[in-house]
């Protein structure tokens with residue numbers, strides 16, 4: 001299907017035109033929306049045309065200031081990574097080795113390792129050091145196609161360090177020419193200074209939130225609702241604080257056990273329930289009613305060698321949209337490619353390559369409350385990737401490698417050489 005700006009001639013000339021690749025528009029509810037010998041046009045950062053060359057309203061060099069002849073390959077909407085913890089200091093390769101010797105993630109966490117070990121490193125780093133350590137990770141994600149990147153706090157666990165993390169996240173967006181959406185995850189783990197006083201810590205989290213929001217540092221609010229995280233009642237208090245500020249919520253829900261997290265976040269009309277390996281049928285039904293997206297994180301599933309699959313068929317039957325994200329973090333998912341997460345979603349969760357691509361584009365955008373990206377349709381943001389592949393299924397087929405020839409955000413090339 002060609003989508004054309006009804007006022008196309010009024011808005012001529014366009015800023016740019018990319019032609020000669022196969023478009024996978026994802027413009028409809030099903031199918032890749034393939035267009036052979038396709039053309040994308042854009043102006044002021046938004047798409048003005050997405051269709052076959054034969055339907056261009058004139059000669060390409062009369063229509064646009066810049067005409068890019070691509071000579072093959074595929075163009076998809078740029079990728080949206082809707083769940084990451086990409087800002088942190090240090091690494092946890094030592095824990096990886098311990099787990100390979102038989103230790104498990106929950107044991108390590110209860111012994112003061114895990115998230116709290118990254119908290120120690122993150123607190124010790126200056127804002128500049130934290131940026132220097134985090135930027136290469138975000139750059140790797142971008143260079144593999146991501147132009148919208150969600151980044152959570154949650155390794156600071158006090159006001160100043162949560163603020164430092166969120167500031168670094170925003171700076172990453174400016175440095176890389178991509179959009180970073182920040183999520184406040186103060187309720188990620190209980191810091192040592194609040195040991196035995198989780199409710200007191202939640203009081204503090206609820207007090208920090210409006211101050212951080214007042215600085216423009218918070219786009220959404222998340223919590224880790226789990227045996228080794230926070231209870232449903234504590235999560236509810238965090239969500240009520242978010243609601244009072246008009247901020248959307250999402251949740252690390254039912255990752256290691258069924259804690260009714262998905263139903264809680266759905267009750268708050270949440271954007272997404274994430275992980276959801278142990279979510280019950282009732283949880284899925286609540287998500288379907290609320291329009292809450294299921295964010296699948298196959299990187300953590302893979303690294304933790306989990307065996308309990310999310311209720312995928314139930315999501316399909318109840319038409320809960322499924323997103324795919326990296327969960328990029330130093331403990332359970334040191335994953336620096338969303339395309340690789342798509343690959344893992346196909347191999348472990350049996351998503352089709354089309355479902356995985358939708359999960360990393362249009363449904364990822366939806367999980368962030370964004371409806372202006374994730375498909376190639378006139379009026380949407382000119383965020384797209386030119387891939388060195390013949391067909392979009394290849395994006396989920398190759399393991400590793402570098403397939404993105406060029407990455408565009410708002411009509412500007414932010415990565416790659418053509």
Ligand code: DI6
Pocket residue numbers: 085114115118188224252255300327329330331332
């Ligand atoms: N679940 C996760 O997968 C990450 N956080 C969470 O609540 C893991 C974070 C870490 O281990 O550092």
Ligand code: FE
Pocket residue numbers: 083084085252327329
């Ligand atoms: Fe996570």
